[in-house]
Amino acid sequence: MDNRSLVSLAQHSKEKLLYLLDMAKRFEENPNRRLLENKVVATLFFEPSTRTRLSFETAANRLSARIIGFTDPKSSSSAKGETLKDTITMVANYADIIVMRHHLEGAARYAAEISPVPIVNAGDGANQHPSQTMLDLYSIQKTQGTLENLNITLVGDLKYGRTVHSLLTAMRHFNPNFRFISPEELKMPNEYKVFCRQQGIPFEESTVFNERVIADTDILYITRVQSERFTDMLEYERVKNAYTLHNSMLEGTRPNMRILHPLPRVNEISYDVDNNPKAYYFEQAKNGLYAREAILCDVLGITIEDIDNYERK
Amino acid sequence: MKENKQRLLVAALENGTVIDHIPSDQLFTVVHLLKLDKLETKITIGNNLVSSKLGKKGIIKLANKFFDSDEINKISIVAPHIRLNIIRNYEVVEKREVDMPNQLLGIVKCANPKCITNNEPMTTNFHVIDKEKCTIKCHYCEKEQTKEDFTIIE
Numbered sequence: 001m002d003n004r005s006l007v008s009l010a011q012h013s014k015e016k017l018l019y020l021l022d023m024a025k026r027f028e029e030n031p032n033r034r035l036l037e038n039k040v041v042a043t044l045f046f047e048p049s050t051r052t053r054l055s056f057e058t059a060a061n062r063l064s065a066r067i068i069g070f071t072d073p074k075s076s077s078s079a080k081g082e083t084l085k086d087t088i089t090m091v092a093n094y095a096d097i098i099v100m101r102h103h104l105e106g107a108a109r110y111a112a113e114i115s116p117v118p119i120v121n122a123g124d125g126a127n128q129h130p131s132q133t134m135l136d137l138y139s140i141q142k143t144q145g146t147l148e149n150l151n152i153t154l155v156g157d158l159k160y161g162r163t164v165h166s167l168l169t170a171m172r173h174f175n176p177n178f179r180f181i182s183p184e185e186l187k188m189p190n191e192y193k194v195f196c197r198q199q200g201i202p203f204e205e206s207t208v209f210n211e212r213v214i215a216d217t218d219i220l221y222i223t224r225v226q227s228e229r230f231t232d233m234l235e236y237e238r239v240k241n242a243y244t245l246h247n248s249m250l251e252g253t254r255p256n257m258r259i260l261h262p263l264p265r266v267n268e269i270s271y272d273v274d275n276n277p278k279a280y281y282f283e284q285a286k287n288g289l290y291a292r293e294a295i296l297c298d299v300l301g302i303t304i305e306d307i308d309n310y311e312r313k
Numbered sequence: 314m315k316e317n318k319q320r321l322l323v324a325a326l327e328n329g330t331v332i333d334h335i336p337s338d339q340l341f342t343v344v345h346l347l348k349l350d351k352l353e354t355k356i357t358i359g360n361n362l363v364s365s366k367l368g369k370k371g372i373i374k375l376a377n378k379f380f381d382s383d384e385i386n387k388i389s390i391v392a393p394h395i396r397l398n399i400i401r402n403y404e405v406v407e408k409r410e411v412d413m414p415n416q417l418l419g420i421v422k423c424a425n426p427k428c429i430t431n432n433e434p435m436t437t438n439f440h441v442i443d444k445e446k447c448t449i450k451c452h453y454c455e456k457e458q459t460k461e462d463f464t465i466i467e
Binding site for chain 2: 008083084085102103104105106107109110124125126127128191
């Protein structure tokens with residue numbers, strides 16, 4: 001079915017990404033706009049994700065929409081064996097937008113094909129999580145004043161980390177320079193390196209994480225190294241400490257450099273970094289609200305012009 | 314004389330299609346993919362025949378059956394080098410090769426167990442990325458896979 005669903009950012013042109021970021025900026029200036037009055041937003045979380053759900057529900061609330069949905073798949077009809085198709089078709093009778101998180105990959109694309117109302121993908125397994133990438137792009141643009149020609153260092157789990165893959169794909173429009181820092185076990189998959197070469201994006205790989213490799217970085221994007229990715233627990237203990245950012249490592253870094261992390265953080269960023277002005281991860285999460293307000297409006301066909309007109313009223 | 318008799322048995326097709334150069338191990342997959350078991354017209358199937366190209370090959374002769382491109386192209390994922398001979402009035406009027414389509418609908422099962430297509434009653438959908446290497450990409454979970462990874466839907 002042809003609708004304005006957001007399944008993956010790969011569907012968006014550079015212009016469209018910049019347009020959505022522009023729209024998000026309007027919501028940072030004023031997050032409370034009654035643009036979705038009388039609209040119902042369904043949040044279907046087939047897999048729990050408190051952070052993403054709260055962010056989407058806050059976005060919907062600040063736009064004056066009403067919210068229905070479930071947060072626990074055990075209490076939903078899918079636990080009784082209902083197909084995704086039936087759940088989506090049923091909920092589409094009630095809601096104007098469906099925000100969904102699902103543990104199966106491709107669930108959002110399938111839902112978008114069968115749903116008469118727009119679907120917003122809030123994460124489908126290890127596949128896509130476009131609203132996270134939107135807030136990452138927004139945070140980068142806001143802190144650097146541009147998305148173009150930046151040195152971006154990705155640290156941690158680059159193998160399974162969905163957010164780093166999406167970010168890398170979205171950044172293809174902006175001439176970035178990447179550095180991939182990870183333990184051997186969690187290196188950037190080959191398909192993404194092939195992608196970089198095809199797009200003419202320069203990158204370096206390293207297993208060492210220290211002051212020197214981050215000295216010329218504009219964006220330091222850190223992800224969590226999860227213990228469940230390791231078969232050898234001794235190896236995990238070693239790796240865990242080798243990829244922790246400490247405040248002392250930030251002394252020689254660029255003044256414009258900012259540290260991003262999709263959260264939740266465990267021990268990959270030491271707590272002494274939190275008070276450093278270069279630590280940006282909590283503001284980054286806040287930017288998620290503006291990015292998601294923009295996404296909810298866009299899938300319903302609300303434009304920047306509509307937002308500005310509404311403001312003048 | 315004996316040889317002649319053998320030839321007559323399989324060559325006597327007035328109108329129809331001959332699918333030639335099928336790899337022997339794929340013959341019955343081709344039968345399945347083309348749903349030939351549902352066909353009411355005369356079918357002659359030969360397998361493990363001597364082939365200079367393949368070593369062993371299979372051949373299928375179908376009386377009064379003609380395929381459109383969409384129908385026949387899907388077998389290219391298991392047998393990319395088959396040859397089609399279209400017969401009218403005992404004469405070969407057209408020779409065709411199969412061309413792998415850009416999209417495979419409901420033919421291949423996704424290799425990713427966490428793909429929605431393996432957990433929901435729905436039609437699979439693949440985009441063909443590389444026809445030579447037979448690399449395909451799941452429309453849903455976006456995982457790329459090659460011939461060794463995926464299986465044909467039973």
